[in-house]
Amino acid sequence: MVGLGKAALDKGYKRVMVIAEDYAFPYSQVQGFMTEYCRLGGKVPVKAWVPLGGKDYASVIARIPKDVDALVVVLGGADAVNFLNQYEQAGGDKPLIGGSITVDQTVLNYKGKRRESLVGTLSAGPVADAYDAAEWKAFVADYKKNFPDGFPSPSLFAYVYYLNMKAALDGLAAVNGDLSDGQKKYREVLSKLVLKTPTGDVRLDANRQAIGSTFITEVVKDPQGNLYNKVLRKVDGIDQMLGMKKEDFKIGSRDVPDCP
Numbered sequence: 001m002v003g004l005g006k007a008a009l010d011k012g013y014k015r016v017m018v019i020a021e022d023y024a025f026p027y028s029q030v031q032g033f034m035t036e037y038c039r040l041g042g043k044v045p046v047k048a049w050v051p052l053g054g055k056d057y058a059s060v061i062a063r064i065p066k067d068v069d070a071l072v073v074v075l076g077g078a079d080a081v082n083f084l085n086q087y088e089q090a091g092g093d094k095p096l097i098g099g100s101i102t103v104d105q106t107v108l109n110y111k112g113k114r115r116e117s118l119v120g121t122l123s124a125g126p127v128a129d130a131y132d133a134a135e136w137k138a139f140v141a142d143y144k145k146n147f148p149d150g151f152p153s154p155s156l157f158a159y160v161y162y163l164n165m166k167a168a169l170d171g172l173a174a175v176n177g178d179l180s181d182g183q184k185k186y187r188e189v190l191s192k193l194v195l196k197t198p199t200g201d202v203r204l205d206a207n208r209q210a211i212g213s214t215f216i217t218e219v220v221k222d223p224q225g226n227l228y229n230k231v232l233r234k235v236d237g238i239d240q241m242l243g244m245k246k247e248d249f250k251i252g253s254r255d256v257p258d259c260p
Contacts, residue, residue: 001029001100002242003216003235004124005037008097011122013070015043016097019060019083020074022049022254029074029099031252032124035242038259044072045260054079057086064094074099081110088117100125103219105151108227118227121219126160128215129153129228131199139198152226163202167195200236209240 008016016037020026034044045068048060060083064071071094075083080102096118101107103123108115129152139162143154150158171190178185195202202212213236217229241249250256 001032001124002036002214002238003233004033004097004122005035005042006040007122007124007216007232008033008037008070008072009040009042011070011095013095013097014041015045015065015068016070016072017064017068018044018047018072018074019057020047020049020072020099021052021054021076021079023052026074026099027252027254030072031257032242033072033097034257034259035244038257043259047254049254050075050079052079055082057083058090061087061090061092064092068094070095070097072097072099073102076101076104077106080107084110084115084118093117096121098123098219101156103217103227103229105129105153105155106157108219108229109151115227118219119221122216122232123219123229124214124216125156126199126212126214127154127156128217128231128234130230131215131234132231133198135198153228159198163195163197166197167193167202170195205239207240211237211239214238 018030018034020030030047038044046063046065048063050057050060073080073083073096076099096102098121100123103118103121104125104127108118140153143150143158167190171186171193174189174193175185191204191208193203197212200213202210205211213234215231216233216235218232219227220230221227
């Protein structure tokens with residue numbers, strides 16, 4: 001989500017409300033957004049942490065301040081669709097900023113009036129439907145060939161599961177399948193592996209956390225009426241510390257970071 005904070009401010013969103021699921025994955029996404037957004041002067045007066053698998057968002061919608069410029073919605077799948085439908089029914093009209101799976105293909109293909117209002121939604125994550133690189137286009141073509149009934153473009157989950165398996169297989173090939181001595185050689189190779197992926201190189205830091213690229217995107221509509229994520233910017237070399245010094249970094253949580 002690094003880079004999304006600046007993009008939001010560039011669009012004039014100076015005050016936002018966060019609506020996110022209450023567990024580690026959304027905490028990290030919100031941290032990636034807010035670390036930059038707060039540093040550049042943005043304000044987040046309200047955060048609403050909701051349970052995973054929530055179906056009723058009436059109380060959250062009622063809490064949306066009138067003076068926020070946009071909503072940062074870090075929900076995925078059915079949760080995102082449920083929120084969008086209920087927000088539409090409540091007459092909501094705030095522009096949205098999406099989490100890494102809020103406007104991926106699992107959501108962009110849902111049917112509903114609110115779907116149209118997703119056009120213009122900013123988001124960020126490891127994939128972008130319209131990334132114009134030969135390696136990505138080849139991956140998408142292979143995905144469509146193997147999953148003809150799948151989405152128009154691979155979802156984040158389809159992509160990262162592929163990367164996980166590719167890393168496992170590349171590591172095994174590098175040690176000729178040698179898993180002796182508690183997988184010592186295999187673990188050492190994985191820790192130093194530079195994984196070649198359709199969106200760029202990925203390597204691990206000292207904490208075994210990935211260092212890779214992220215995309216700042218915006219939802220647009222193609223001539224056939226399909227929604228997809230247009231690339232606004234690609235940011236390389238994103239690490240767990242989000243560019244901060246180790247002594248300044250804290251793991252994201254309900255309260256970290258904060259800029260009310």
